[in-house]
Amino acid sequence: MCYLRFDKTQMTNLQDSLFKELLITNESGAYCSTTLVGCNIRKYHGLLVVPVPNLDDENHVLLSSLDETVIQHGAEFNLGLHKYQGENYSPKGHKYIVSFEWDKVPTWIYRIGGVLLKKEIVYRTDRFRLFVRYTLLEAHSDTTLRLKPFLAFRSVRQWTHETGAANTGYTPVKNGIKMCMYEGYPDLYMQTTAKSEFHYEPNWYRGMDYPKERERGYDATEDLLVPGYFEMPIKKGESIIFTASLKEKDPKMYAPIMEAEIESLDRRDSFYHCLVNAAHQFHVQKENEEYILAGYPWFKCRARDTFISLPGLTLSIGEVDRFERYMKTAAKGLREFMNKEPMTVAIYEMEQPDTLLWAMWCIQQYGKYVGRAKCYEMYGDLLKEMLDFIWSGKHTNLFVHDNGLLYSNGRDRAVTWMNSTAGGRPIVPRSGYIVEFNALWYNALKFSEQLLGEIGGETNMVSAKKCGEMAELVGQSFKNTFLNEHGYLLDYVDGQMMDWSVRPNQLFAIALDFSPLDVRQRKGVLDICTKELVTPKGIRSLSPKSGGYNPMYIGQQTQRDYAYHQGTAWPWLTGFYLEAYLRVYKMSGVNYIERQLIGFEEELFYHCVGTIPELFDGNPRFSGRGAISFAMNVSGILRAIRLLEKYKIED
Numbered sequence: 001m002c003y004l005r006f007d008k009t010q011m012t013n014l015q016d017s018l019f020k021e022l023l024i025t026n027e028s029g030a031y032c033s034t035t036l037v038g039c040n041i042r043k044y045h046g047l048l049v050v051p052v053p054n055l056d057d058e059n060h061v062l063l064s065s066l067d068e069t070v071i072q073h074g075a076e077f078n079l080g081l082h083k084y085q086g087e088n089y090s091p092k093g094h095k096y097i098v099s100f101e102w103d104k105v106p107t108w109i110y111r112i113g114g115v116l117l118k119k120e121i122v123y124r125t126d127r128f129r130l131f132v133r134y135t136l137l138e139a140h141s142d143t144t145l146r147l148k149p150f151l152a153f154r155s156v157r158q159w160t161h162e163t164g165a166a167n168t169g170y171t172p173v174k175n176g177i178k179m180c181m182y183e184g185y186p187d188l189y190m191q192t193t194a195k196s197e198f199h200y201e202p203n204w205y206r207g208m209d210y211p212k213e214r215e216r217g218y219d220a221t222e223d224l225l226v227p228g229y230f231e232m233p234i235k236k237g238e239s240i241i242f243t244a245s246l247k248e249k250d251p252k253m254y255a256p257i258m259e260a261e262i263e264s265l266d267r268r269d270s271f272y273h274c275l276v277n278a279a280h281q282f283h284v285q286k287e288n289e290e291y292i293l294a295g296y297p298w299f300k301c302r303a304r305d306t307f308i309s310l311p312g313l314t315l316s317i318g319e320v321d322r323f324e325r326y327m328k329t330a331a332k333g334l335r336e337f338m339n340k341e342p343m344t345v346a347i348y349e350m351e352q353p354d355t356l357l358w359a360m361w362c363i364q365q366y367g368k369y370v371g372r373a374k375c376y377e378m379y380g381d382l383l384k385e386m387l388d389f390i391w392s393g394k395h396t397n398l399f400v401h402d403n404g405l406l407y408s409n410g411r412d413r414a415v416t417w418m419n420s421t422a423g424g425r426p427i428v429p430r431s432g433y434i435v436e437f438n439a440l441w442y443n444a445l446k447f448s449e450q451l452l453g454e455i456g457g458e459t460n461m462v463s464a465k466k467c468g469e470m471a472e473l474v475g476q477s478f479k480n481t482f483l484n485e486h487g488y489l490l491d492y493v494d495g496q497m498m499d500w501s502v503r504p505n506q507l508f509a510i511a512l513d514f515s516p517l518d519v520r521q522r523k524g525v526l527d528i529c530t531k532e533l534v535t536p537k538g539i540r541s542l543s544p545k546s547g548g549y550n551p552m553y554i555g556q557q558t559q560r561d562y563a564y565h566q567g568t569a570w571p572w573l574t575g576f577y578l579e580a581y582l583r584v585y586k587m588s589g590v591n592y593i594e595r596q597l598i599g600f601e602e603e604l605f606y607h608c609v610g611t612i613p614e615l616f617d618g619n620p621r622f623s624g625r626g627a628i629s630f631a632m633n634v635s636g637i638l639r640a641i642r643l644l645e646k647y648k649i650e651d
Helices: 008-012 211-215 250-266 271-279 304-315 320-338 355-368 372-391 435-455 459-482 504-513 521-532 557-563 573-605 631-650
Strands: 006-007 021-025 031-035 046-051 059-072 076-079 081-084 088-092 098-101 106-112 117-121 129-138 143-155 169-174 178-179 188-192 197-209 219-232 237-243 283-286 288-292 492-494 538-540
Touching: 006 008, 006 143, 006 188, 008 098, 031 117, 031 188, 046 129, 046 237, 059 106, 059 117, 059 129, 059 219, 076 521, 081 304, 088 106, 088 129, 106 143, 106 219, 117 250, 129 143, 143 178, 143 188, 143 538, 169 188, 178 219, 188 219, 211 288, 211 521, 219 237, 237 250, 271 304, 271 573, 271 631, 304 355, 304 631, 320 355, 355 372, 372 435, 372 459, 435 459, 435 504, 459 504, 504 521, 504 573, 521 573, 573 631
Parallel strands: none
Antiparallel strands: 006 098, 021 031, 031 046, 046 059, 059 076, 059 143, 081 088, 081 197, 098 106, 106 117, 117 129, 129 237, 143 219, 169 178, 178 188, 188 237, 197 219, 283 288
16 A cells, blocks of 8 residues: 555545645745646746746746546546636546556556546656656557646736737647747647547637635736647557647657656655655755755745754655755855955855854764764864854844854844844744744854864864863853743843843754753753743743733735744654753653654645645644755754664664
8 A cells, every 4th residue: 555645535525635735846946836626826836837938037837737637538627627716616536536656657547437647747856857648558449548738837926817918829840749839938848659640729718716826815826828639549458648848849758758757756655764764855956066955835045944954854754965066065155255345156045144153053963973074074174164254243233242042133034034024024023032042043053173182283272272261151141131930931131131032942952962051941841842832833932921922824915924833833843852852851752752753743634735834833733844855854854863773772
């Protein structure tokens, strides 16, 4: 039995199946995403969604969807599904779905009378080429397959509407056609492995409706162009491949290329292997540089997300080489930022004040995996450059005060991961001495002292001594500044302003390798976080007992912005929470951690199958919200799994 499997009952119930999504990426920035029933419900959905660098830095939907029709004895059975305004669905091809499975590739089985048709989708790695393979498993009479493409040629952030400006013409190519609706776009090649007949009948399908956009308070309708349809006979046992790509290729090559691609894919046969596949989906290669996308479908590569995600997406699954390749690009960006050089790497928000702190934590995780000698060889110079950058006061919004603590101004703009804004100003204005900044700072100083002192050399020993003295000062100042009489940590302190809200940011002070708190203090912080912040789907961004608690991430943009970090649950924090739990309770915490991970395994079957979404409501039913796949979350859970395995081995 396949791990990711849905039967006919589940697939034909649109109240359920319509909101189960899938995501396929090609590690070059392109992706394919839709629902399990093939009905697009977001403007980001599409079968061939690719970057078009000469237009902008967004992805663009070229091929929105593809309707299949099975024809026997003149009777037509359309397997497609589209939602129009109101609750109008046409056609209703989902009723023919027998099952959906995803082992190596997403696979649908359709039954129409005596016809049994299998459909598989594959994206070629490092190429903008989509394969859709149809195999006729059963048929008792002559069968014809008709394929009708729906074209958009638009940015994922825009809409297509019927217009005379669109070029609806086509050019024949071998076993297919090529089209380009608007100037500036690449040609879209649509070909089949079987000799097909293309019937040119250009029509606009008006009023396509996308309920996820309506739910989020945006415009939700568009028109799509259908240029015509491909038609070809198909025999029992025969497979026909449809391809959509930016380059023409001999159709005879498609079958072996597709088979080779399938052979190279990993199976999704367990919770862990699903997460490994999800981890690979965030990989993007641009020329000779490799990046981690923060999430799909709308996030780009962000500095903070990169460094938080990197260890879990690579080291936790044994992929050291991949860590080093990502880090090569990220290190280039760090140095460009510190040297005030033009940014040549496509990593956003490098200027955020905690970026360097997370980068040092990231290097620390590498050292724990490969050993400190190798760590110093690879990143010792970078580590010292970042320390010097902070010590010398070169950062425009990260300052070392006389008490050793780091200060950052976040009153007017968001400077932490809690970065939601309204009217350009932070909704959660965390400013001054920020608790996780200084927890990371203390940890970075102790790690640097350890690493540089161990490697030796006069210069390193001087730096190690400085790190040790600074860490001692920071440790004492940290307790004096953040630890309150109730046994937990203030979220930030800025002059006379103290934030007493119970937030998860204090977890870092007890989860990191080096903590400024003693065992009793760490246990006090952990116990409060456990009582007030833990949910089955992650750690709340704010306690229900704190003012402003708003746990439901629903409604229009402004409404969602005010809930974003005011009680919603974030899975990536679970990794740090579980790390803190094991540091406090040791082996006695193993069973508890195993139970905590169960909620995430369930999620693989709900929102976007096989991966973890951006966030969850902080109250029951703890529904998944936001981006359908989020790098920090997948990383955090993979880190928790590896940590759990490590403790079991050591036991």
